[in-house]
Amino acid sequence: MGRWRSAWAAAGAVLVLAAAGCGGGQAAMLHVRLDAGPAAAALVDPVHVSVSGLPPGGLVTVQARALDAQRQPWVSAAVFRASTAGTLNLATAVPVSGSYRTADAAGLLWSLHPAPGTNQASSFNPSAAGFTVRLEVLTGGRVRATAILRRLQPVTVSVQTVSRDGFAGLLYTSAAVRPGAPAVIVLGGGGGGYEVLPALGLALAGYPALALAYFGEPGLPQCLCSIPLEYFARAVGWLRAQPADRGRPVVLYGASRGAEAVLLLASYLPHLANGVVVSSPTAVINGAVSAAGGAAWTLGGQPVAPVGNIPVTRIRVPLLMGDGGQDIVWDAAAAASTIMGELHGSADHAPATNLYYPGAGHYYFGLPPYFPFFTDTAVAGLGGSAQADALATEQFWTRMIAFLGHLAVRQATPS
DSSP: OOOOOSOOOOOOOOOOOOOOOOOSGGGGGOOOEEEEEOSSOOTTSOOEEEEESOOTTOEEEEEEEEEOTTOOEEEEEEEEEOOTTSOEETTTOOOSEESOOSOOTTHHHHTOEEOTTSOTTOOOOOBTTEEEEEEEEEETTEEEEEEEEEEEOOTTEEEEEEOSSSSEEEEEEETTOOTTOOEEEEEOOTTOSOOHHHHHHHHHTTOOEEEEEOSSSTTSOSSBOSEEHHHHHHHHHHHHHSTTTTTOOEEEEEETHHHHHHHHHHHHSTTSOSEEEEESOOSBOOBOBSTTOOBSEEETTEEOOSOSBOOGGGOOSOEEEEEETTOSSSOHHHHHHHHHHHHHTSTTOOOEEEEEETTOOSSOBTBOSSSTTOOHHHHTTTOSOHHHHHHHHHHHHHHHHHHHHHHHHHOOOOO
């Protein structure tokens, strides 16, 4: 699984409405209004898009366009049938056709894809200042109303590079951090490096987040091989000692091989953190990703042998998992089922929830929603579909934020 390193925008939204001139007949009587917003919001906040003043029961197109940092255009569009009252709400209207096929207010955002004639394999990278989305409503082939949604980098989020305390991390903190909110340590997968986007998204939602690299960065192993579990414990200890985070619960989040690390930590060091969130998990201990083979992880200087299942019955903190039924990297759904079965067979297991998304692949649940990660090229080789992954990401994000909020009011820092 690749990793994202671009400057990523959080969001506000500035709305501009303009009805275009109409020709004769019924079109001349239209007073189409496009309501999109909120006017200022973080990217992780939901959006709304609705239209009124349309021909009753008529077909209407809503389309979006944005430019990435390389000035490459990205587009999306969907055709709907207006209600008998001449209204349209994207939260409840299923497209007749278009770049997505389900009712979703944010569908035009996450279904943005490279415009025809441009590089279809590119990823959406906003500029440091953010990006702008132009929405247009069309009937009869003519633009009737427009809205501009500006997605901006907020000045309320700061990032601190940590490289002299025995680990490599990027700590994202928002000035609007929630009182008593957990701090989250974010681990990526087999691509190595920092998993920036989940950490930044969590900070925007009010949860301090440390994107922790464990290989693939200067000063760290250059392969996923012989990574000491104590390395992660050192990062947890550092985070707990920070003045702004002292007393906060700490949650471990991991995706793919990072999920394996998190489950091992929660099993072998059960009091290290207050909760765990895993995306696309494995139930077994896997080997190193290196030409020499061997163990991926060590504990107490000894290899954690890549044989057998992760001893999840030792986990003593709440667990949230997400997995897709079309994962072709490994069978995360079967792994999650195994983990849940073992936990439920243990008399004193902590609360555990598995969120299963039948159409989704190996894409990371825990990514911020409403952003154009999901193109056919991006999900190729991971299983599932762009739409299924986008919807699963939206749903999992909501459940993950609720999970963190629950820990904020119920958990205390372990002694």
